[in-house]
Amino acid sequence: MEVSTIRVVAWVLANIFRNKNLTLTPEQLKESIATLKVLVNYRDEEVNVDALWALSYLSEQGDEEIEGVLREDLLPVIVRHLGSDRSQMIVPALRASGNIVSGNDLQTEAALAAGVLPLYKQLLRNTRRNIRKETAWALSNVTAGxxxxxxxxxxxxxxxxxxxxxxxxxxxxxxxxxxxxxxxxxxxxxxxxxxxxxxxxxxxxxxxxxxxxxxxxxxxxxxxxxxxxxxxxxxxxxxxxxxxxxxxxxxxxxxxxxxxxxxxxxxxxxxxxxxxxxxxxxxxxxxxxxxxxxxxxxxxxxxxxxxxxxxxxxxxxxxxxxxxxxxxxxxxxxxxxxxxxxxxxxxxxxxxxxxxxxxxxxxxxxxxxxxxxxxxxxxxxxxxxxxxxxxxxxxx
Structure with missing residues (x-):
């Protein structure tokens, strides 16, 4: 499949999951996350960014969606992108990780075990205010734990x-x-x-x-x-x-x-x-x-x-x-x-x-x-x- 086609797929999924009133069956949720796992590991940065945004929107839906992300072992990928030197990659990864630490105690613990805190420490010193703001928000979910x-x-x-x-x-x-x-x-x-x-x-x-x-x-x-x-x-x-x-x-x-x-x-x-x-x-x-x-x-x-x-x-x-x-x-x-x-x-x-x-x-x-x-x-x-x-x- 052409890279341009893959980019369109990632962009469409990001916009679909942006809908806060989206309702998915368990099977649809499983298939969607499996697709995003392929896209977030794809060899194109634009595809990765849209896939990360899709994951951030999806994990915002609730604990069930967060659990699906964890089951597909996507957390290490999200954490890896937190350490990127490109802000367009960091922001959606940061939002996704922040949604995960806002989940239940076990989900928060999974994110901490994956090593988000040392990366949050670096991001609090980032020169971009919006990155520091998102990091502080993520940490507010941890300190509420x-x-x-x-x-x-x-x-x-x-x-x-x-x-x-x-x-x-x-x-x-x-x-x-x-x-x-x-x-x-x-x-x-x-x-x-x-x-x-x-x-x-x-x-x-x-x-x-x-x-x-x-x-x-x-x-x-x-x-x-x-x-x-x-x-x-x-x-x-x-x-x-x-x-x-x-x-x-x-x-x-x-x-x-x-x-x-x-x-x-x-x-x-x-x-x-x-x-x-x-x-x-x-x-x-x-x-x-x-x-x-x-x-x-x-x-x-x-x-x-x-x-x-x-x-x-x-x-x-x-x-x-x-x-x-x-x-x-x-x-x-x-x-x-x-x-x-x-x-x-x-x-x-x-x-x-x-x-x-x-x-x-x-x-x-x-x-x-x-x-x-x-x-x-x-x-x-x-x-x-x-x-x-x-x-x-x-x-x-």
């Missing part, structure tokens, strides 16, 4: 990549401080804390794609991308263990969720509020043992090692020799006050005060509840009253 599946996301060090656009500068500032001794003529030796994130940016140590991520953390990203990543983070706070939530906090998850509070899409803000509420709820229920540092801050050695590993993987090998003499700290899952402080330092309290007057009742109630439960508004108001009384007394 079992705790074992969430743990695989944590073990793959994917949390840092999930938050890096929104919270990377704060992440570097909170997790790694370069401290050095500077002699001052009058005060003697002074400890100076350097803003590592901005230092790397200004010295152009970070690779170009990561420098762009730093800039996006300041300027924000499109709401669709934020929405997908916010779901991934919030899902983890809903179904994860305290240690998994602690890993998210260590990766800058609190700052990333606070950043989302400033967008105008109600559904995204609601999900971010739920994520923060879940983190704070866990912080009140558990107490996590810590390793004391030599200075006023405390840190866990394993997380400091994780950070260095992440930095080394990004080509910033010079930072791997940093020694934090004063201790490198982050807010722990069992330290409610530290979490509250992180929210406040990221501008979260001000955003919550604005959101409590939001016209959407769900958003306003959630914001008001967080303020009343975790931020001492009454004390702030009494302090203001005391200040006003003192000013009146001085005027008199």
């Amino acid at each position: 079992t705790r074992g599946q969430i743990q695989q996301v944590v073990d793959e060090d994917l949390l840092l990549d999930l938050v890096i656009d929104q919270g990377c500068i704060t992440f570097f500032n909170n997790l790694i401080f370069v401290r050095y001794q500077a002699h001052h003529a009058e005060t003697g030796i002074t400890l100076i804390r350097v803003n590592v994130g901005m230092l790397l940016l200004r010295l152009r140590i970070v690779k170009m794609e990561y420098r762009q991520d730093f800039i996006r953390a300041e300027g924000g990203t499109r709401t669709t991308y934020k929405r997908k990543r916010t779901w991934a983070l919030s899902n983890l706070t809903s179904g994860g263990t305290p240690s998994q939530i602690e890993a998210l906090v260590a990766a800058g998850g609190v700052e990333a969720l606070v950043t989302v509070l400033g967008v105008f899409e109600t559904s995204v803000v609601t999900v971010a509020l739920e994520g923060l509420d879940n983190i704070l709820a866990v912080s009140m229920e558990v107490s996590v043992p810590t390793v004391s540092g030599t200075g006023p801050t405390r840190f866990k050695k394993e997380y400091f090692a994780m950070v260095l590993k992440q930095l080394c993987g990004k080509g910033i090998k010079g930072l791997c020799i940093i020694v934090c003499r004063g201790g490198c700290g982050y807010a722990e899952c069992g330290d409610k006050q530290a979490i509250v402080q992180k929210i406040a330092e990221a501008g979260g309290k001000e955003k919550l005060e604005i959101l409590q007057r939001n016209t959407d009742e769900t958003v306003s109630n959630k914001a008001k509840g967080l303020l009343e439960m975790h931020f001492d508004n009454k004390r702030d108001n009494s302090d203001e009253s005391d200040n006003e009384s003192q000013e009146d007394a001085l005027d008199n």
Whole structure:
């Protein structure tokens, strides 16, 4: 058969399966998937792309269709195309794999066993926003799964990549401080804390794609991308263990969720509020043992090692020799006050005060509840009253 004819067949199938109301008998489903298996392995890229799109549309139909794809052993082919260097091949493969991980727990586990997570990690760093968006969506389905599946996301060090656009500068500032001794003529030796994130940016140590991520953390990203990543983070706070939530906090998850509070899409803000509420709820229920540092801050050695590993993987090998003499700290899952402080330092309290007057009742109630439960508004108001009384007394 002519290649041109095969291309037409693949294109037609892709358009047929694009119909969301399509109903197939078990036999038709089996034959369709068998045909797609031939097409996705065909020696023509155009045919492969259309066959992958057809698989993505088909797997979107439901668990039965996903099971058919798995039975025909098409998952390894989909995963192979995830590693392609051509975006027209990556996007449909990414959509198909995302549909599979959105299936039941066994189907999600099959995709994880096939090795999607390391590829998702690479794709979160892709220069194309739509690829990063689709990857974040796929990961949101994984973090909505079992705790074992969430743990695989944590073990793959994917949390840092999930938050890096929104919270990377704060992440570097909170997790790694370069401290050095500077002699001052009058005060003697002074400890100076350097803003590592901005230092790397200004010295152009970070690779170009990561420098762009730093800039996006300041300027924000499109709401669709934020929405997908916010779901991934919030899902983890809903179904994860305290240690998994602690890993998210260590990766800058609190700052990333606070950043989302400033967008105008109600559904995204609601999900971010739920994520923060879940983190704070866990912080009140558990107490996590810590390793004391030599200075006023405390840190866990394993997380400091994780950070260095992440930095080394990004080509910033010079930072791997940093020694934090004063201790490198982050807010722990069992330290409610530290979490509250992180929210406040990221501008979260001000955003919550604005959101409590939001016209959407769900958003306003959630914001008001967080303020009343975790931020001492009454004390702030009494302090203001005391200040006003003192000013009146001085005027008199």
